[in-house]
Amino acid sequence: MSVASKIYRLRSSVALVRIGKLLELFDANERVFVRIEIDNDSIISILQNFDGQRTVREVAESFSGVDLSELEDIVIFLNERFFLIEIDRAYDLDEYARRPRLYNHLEGLFEKTSKVEDSISRLDSKKVLVIGLGGVGTWVVRSLASVGVKHVYMMDDDVVELSNIHRQDFYEETDIGLLKTDSISAHVKNKYGYRYQGISTKVSGAESFRSAMYDLIINCADWPSVDETSQIVSDYCMPLGIPHVIGGGYNLHLTLIGQAIIPGKSACLTCFNNYFTAENARELRGVKKLYRESRKIGSLGAACAISASVTALESIKILLDVPVEKLAITNKRLEFNFSNMEFSSTEVPLDSRCGSCGWGAG
Amino acid sequence: MDIDYSVLKIRDSVDIYTSELDEEVAFVQFYFINTRRKIGIEIDKRFCIFLAKLDGKSVLSEVLNSSNIAPDKEALEVIQFLLRSNVLVLIEDLDEEYADQRYSRQITFLDDWVQGFKGADCQRRVSDAECVIFGIGAVGSNIAIQLVRAGVSKITLVDHKELCLSSQERHPYFSADRLGDSKVEVLKDHLLKINRKCVITVFAEKILPQSDLSKYISDTASIIINSADEPYIGHISIKLGRYVWPKKIPLYVAGGFDAHLMSTGDFLVPGESCCVDCCSDHFTAALKDWKPSYKVHERQTVDGRAMGGSGGLFPMAFFSANYAALLIINFLAGGTSYRNVLDKRGEFSASNAGITWTSIMKKEACHVCGE
Numbered sequence: 001m002s003v004a005s006k007i008y009r010l011r012s013s014v015a016l017v018r019i020g021k022l023l024e025l026f027d028a029n030e031r032v033f034v035r036i037e038i039d040n041d042s043i044i045s046i047l048q049n050f051d052g053q054r055t056v057r058e059v060a061e062s063f064s065g066v067d068l069s070e071l072e073d074i075v076i077f078l079n080e081r082f083f084l085i086e087i088d089r090a091y092d093l094d095e096y097a098r099r100p101r102l103y104n105h106l107e108g109l110f111e112k113t114s115k116v117e118d119s120i121s122r123l124d125s126k127k128v129l130v131i132g133l134g135g136v137g138t139w140v141v142r143s144l145a146s147v148g149v150k151h152v153y154m155m156d157d158d159v160v161e162l163s164n165i166h167r168q169d170f171y172e173e174t175d176i177g178l179l180k181t182d183s184i185s186a187h188v189k190n191k192y193g194y195r196y197q198g199i200s201t202k203v204s205g206a207e208s209f210r211s212a213m214y215d216l217i218i219n220c221a222d223w224p225s226v227d228e229t230s231q232i233v234s235d236y237c238m239p240l241g242i243p244h245v246i247g248g249g250y251n252l253h254l255t256l257i258g259q260a261i262i263p264g265k266s267a268c269l270t271c272f273n274n275y276f277t278a279e280n281a282r283e284l285r286g287v288k289k290l291y292r293e294s295r296k297i298g299s300l301g302a303a304c305a306i307s308a309s310v311t312a313l314e315s316i317k318i319l320l321d322v323p324v325e326k327l328a329i330t331n332k333r334l335e336f337n338f339s340n341m342e343f344s345s346t347e348v349p350l351d352s353r354c355g356s357c358g359w360g361a362g
Numbered sequence: 363m364d365i366d367y368s369v370l371k372i373r374d375s376v377d378i379y380t381s382e383l384d385e386e387v388a389f390v391q392f393y394f395i396n397t398r399r400k401i402g403i404e405i406d407k408r409f410c411i412f413l414a415k416l417d418g419k420s421v422l423s424e425v426l427n428s429s430n431i432a433p434d435k436e437a438l439e440v441i442q443f444l445l446r447s448n449v450l451v452l453i454e455d456l457d458e459e460y461a462d463q464r465y466s467r468q469i470t471f472l473d474d475w476v477q478g479f480k481g482a483d484c485q486r487r488v489s490d491a492e493c494v495i496f497g498i499g500a501v502g503s504n505i506a507i508q509l510v511r512a513g514v515s516k517i518t519l520v521d522h523k524e525l526c527l528s529s530q531e532r533h534p535y536f537s538a539d540r541l542g543d544s545k546v547e548v549l550k551d552h553l554l555k556i557n558r559k560c561v562i563t564v565f566a567e568k569i570l571p572q573s574d575l576s577k578y579i580s581d582t583a584s585i586i587i588n589s590a591d592e593p594y595i596g597h598i599s600i601k602l603g604r605y606v607w608p609k610k611i612p613l614y615v616a617g618g619f620d621a622h623l624m625s626t627g628d629f630l631v632p633g634e635s636c637c638v639d640c641c642s643d644h645f646t647a648a649l650k651d652w653k654p655s656y657k658v659h660e661r662q663t664v665d666g667r668a669m670g671g672s673g674g675l676f677p678m679a680f681f682s683a684n685y686a687a688l689l690i691i692n693f694l695a696g697g698t699s700y701r702n703v704l705d706k707r708g709e710f711s712a713s714n715a716g717i718t719w720t721s722i723m724k725k726e727a728c729h730v731c732g733e
Contacts, residue, residue: 009662011670015621015654026654028621029673031709044655051659052669085670097664101531105673139680142534146676162464165556166511169534172555191537192530254396254471257715287391290378290414297375298396298471298481302508302687309681313712316675328715338475339397340702341626341689343716 003072004060008084009052011107016044025083030108034081036074046071047078052087082108089114099148109322119320126319127151129214131203131229132221133158133180135304136248136258136311138169140218141184143312145192149319152188153212155199156180156221167301203229206236217244218315219258220308234261234269238356243318245329248307254299257334258311259348260318263357266330267348270356275348276333306336363442365426365433369453370441371418375474376449380410392449396474401447406431409440418453448473455480465513476697484695485513491694492516492583496569496598497590498549499523500532500676501618504683505587505690507534510553512691516561517553519546520578521590522568528665532676569598575605585690589616596642603630603638607730613638614690617707618682623674624710626685626703626717631693635704636724637731644722681710 010016017024019035023043026033040046042063049059056075060068078084085107096103099120106116128149130137133156144152160175160183175183181198188196201208203221217237221229230246237244241263248256261268267275314329324330333346350357372378377393388407393400412429422441426433444450462469465485472488473481491514495502498521506517523545530536533545535552546564553562565578569590579586579602586606590598599615606613610632617625628641636644658668689700705724708717724731 009659009670010657012656012658012662012668013671013673015656017652017654019651026621029623030713031621031623031711048655048657052662053659091669093664096669097667098527099531100528100664100667100669100671101673101675103669103673104671105675107670108673143675143677143680146531146534148531163466166465166468166513173558174555193538255398287379287381290380290410298469298474299467300471300475300688300691301468301511302684302691303471305508305680305684306688309677309684310715313675313677313681316677326713328711328713332715334715337398338688339399339699341685341699342702343710345715 003075004057004068005055007052007055007087008050008075008079009087010047010050010084011082011104013104013108014083016047018044025078027083027108029105030082032081034078034083036077038074040066047084050075050084079111082111085110085116086112088112089117091117095120102147106320109317109320109326119322122321123148123319124150126215127153127212128315128319129153129155129209129212129217131155131217131219131233132223132247133168133184134164134220134222135167135299135301136308137218137220138171138184139305139308140220140312140315141188141196142169143309143316145188145194145196147316148192149316150194152194152196153199153214154181154184154196155201155203155208157200157202167299167304203232205232208232209236213240214242216315216318217242218311219244219246220311222247230269234356237261238263238268245311245315245318248311254297254303254307255335255337257307257329257336257343259333260314260327260329262318262324262327262330265324265350266327267350268354268356270354271351272333272348274351274354303338310334363422363438363452365422365438368422369418369420370416370422370425370445370450371453372413372416373448373451373470373474375470378413382407392447394448394474396471399474401449403443405440416450448477468512472695472697475692475699476695479696484697487696488691488694489513489515491585492518492580493585493587493690494518494520494579494583495587495589496520496578496602497588498545499589499591499619500674500679501616501683501686502587502589503533503535503545503549504680505589505616505687506549506553507556508684508687509690510556510560512687513557514694515557515559518563518565518578518583519549520565520567520569521545522566528667532674532679534676569601571597571601573601575602579606579611581609581611583611584694585612585614587614587616587686587690589618591619595619599628600638600642603641607632607637612693614686615641616682616686617709618674618679620672622682622709623672623678624681624712626708626710627682628707628722629689629693629700629704631700631704632731634701635731636722637728640724640728640731641722643725648720678712685710 013029015026022035023038024035060066060071110116160171170184170187219233226247243262245258245260248258379391381389391402469481469485472484476484535549540548544566550562612631615628617627662669692699705722706719708719
């Protein structure tokens with residue numbers, strides 16, 4: 001089908017600004033802009049005529065002196081950058097009314113309404129495992145429920161304690177003593193109507209994952225250590241090609257934001273470990289670290305939640321099949337500094353010789 | 363310090379790295395893993411053994427003895443220095459901190475984060491604070507929840523809206539059986555389940571140009587938070603900012619809305635930052651030549667919402683809320699980290715995971731904040 005007979009809509013989150021001979025388009029959702037040089041003074045009005053009803057030809061014909069093929073070129077350019085969305089399928093309006101912000105968000109990431117809708121319907125069948133229901137895991141589960149992820153499995157064998165309440169979501173004073181999985185399942189059922197399944201064991205090895213084939217595993221568990229649980233998750237996920245997000249934001253890793261790993265497409269846990277072992281070896285030549293046992297360092301709800309919010313947003317993007325180049329915490333170790341309230345990051349490239357990455361490629 | 367009774371421990375949040383300089387001297391670096399503060403000292407190598415043997419159980423004289431260190435004035439000065447620097451802690455002080463089991467982990471965090479004060483004192487300040495929140499949508503409600511979880515015991519909530527179906531997408535206090543109820547009542551009940559002792563005052567009211575703010579804000583308030591973004595966050599902020607500035611009460615104008623889905627917000631602290639008028643005028647001037655036009659297609663709306671419009675997901679608003687809550691808790695606890703972000707506004711990018719900052723310039727000779 002030619003571009004002329006297609007229908008587009010200028011997204012209402014896109015601002016049009018005339019700056020001299022330039023036209024700026026600014027997407028308020030993604031905070032990205034493009035500028036194009038254009039000498040037609042009615043360009044704003046022309047673009048605003050893309051109302052999701054009329055074809056490109058009809059829009060061109062309603063203005064005098066507009067060259068159809070030039071307009072087609074502009075439409076293609078703006079559609080590729082998600083300012084204009086192609087309406088190749090009308091949304092189910094009841095579904096839209098239930099989660100308008102999710103639809104709106106996705107319009108900034110896909111070029112057609114059919115892709116937006118397909119991404120959401122795939123989301124509805126996806127299975128996610130969240131391991132560890134503490135300062136990060138609880139907020140991640142909350143985020144998944146809020147955007148409407150229906151199939152969530154939660155692994156944790158702890159009970160709710162008084163000292164959890166200051167920093168972990170869902171738990172109320174009357175939940176103290178309940179299994180964390182039972183407490184959250186009940187709250188999610190009441191508030192959102194979804195049946196989230198609890199698995200009240202610790203993550204211990206590949207056998208921990210026996211029941212379901214997951215589309216995403218998010219590790220927020222620190223027992224026996226973040227490194228060990230992340231390794232178990234990675235060992236399980238890499239051969240199966242399952243995307244996973246590994247720990248950050250709690251206990252000894254409070255400043256760290258978890259890394260997202262898309263097997264075969266982005267740096268894996270082994271790539272990260274190799275990279276940082278080499279880095280640390282340079283820095284710590286001749287230096288010994290004093291070993292100490294059973295440390296419980298401080299924590300604060302809002303601090304864990306900074307890490308949880310970035311982890312959750314990335315997880316949701318992975319579930320929505322957002323292209324890997326639009327992901328933020330792949331190939332990257334992100335840290336948050338509580339002293340100056342700033343982020344810093346280290347790029348870690350995929351190393352296909354790492355011994356682990358080759359698995360997921362096929 | 364009585365060396366025959368005192369029991370010392372290295373704080374759990376401190377990593378220790380040692381390297382040999384020569385036969386007798388070692389370089390020891392203390393790294394505070396939460397705040398990334400570092401202290402390095404050159405010291406007699408026997409102190410490395412001493413640090414390794416500090417198990418939080420043996421009395422100081424025993425540990426010194428087994429490390430071959432004489433309990434002389436010099437040794438005690440080193441230990442006092444490490445206590446002052448927060449590397450070591452006396453177990454009796456630690457017991458006092460842990461007496462408050464509910465906030466024990468947070469007190470440990472505050473102890474690191476807020477230098478010069480004991481964690482337990484910081485926690486007391488947070489608990490005694492009185493916060494007033496205008497607007498309890500996705501951002502304001504999450505701030506309220508984090509403050510109450512952190513122990514703030516007095517909160518006032520102001521919002522005129524009712525809970526509706528689309529609140530489910532972003533409001534953690536959403537409850538299907540409370541549809542149509544006033545938002546402040548639903549959030550109040552949610553907060554009381556977190557801490558039944560919290561004193562919560564609610565106003566299901568809309569702030570108008572003629573509203574008398576003394577009704578909502580007492581002169582003893584510790585901080586005011588504005589996240590009421592309709593009709594426009596700037597108008598209510600100016601009204602609030604002008605009212606609280608002379609009373610020396612700070613105002614946090616939260617981010618996380620419209621074109622600022624993951625922004626940090628503006629923290630306006632009397633005597634430290636620019637005032638609300640300077641902040642507002644700065645952005646008006648900066649955007650003077652930037653006249654955007656947005657288009658809402660009438661036939662493409664659902665329940666009054668523009669299709670393809672604002673796309674802020676829960677974790678985005680949640681990011682802004684927590685960034686704000688962290689700064690507010692730091693301020694309430696007596697910390698100084700919040701000062702790093704005064705007079706600037708940050709926008710977190712969801713696609714490259716970093717903050718871009720814009721500096722806010724005070725007006726020259728502003729009669730409010732110029733001095």
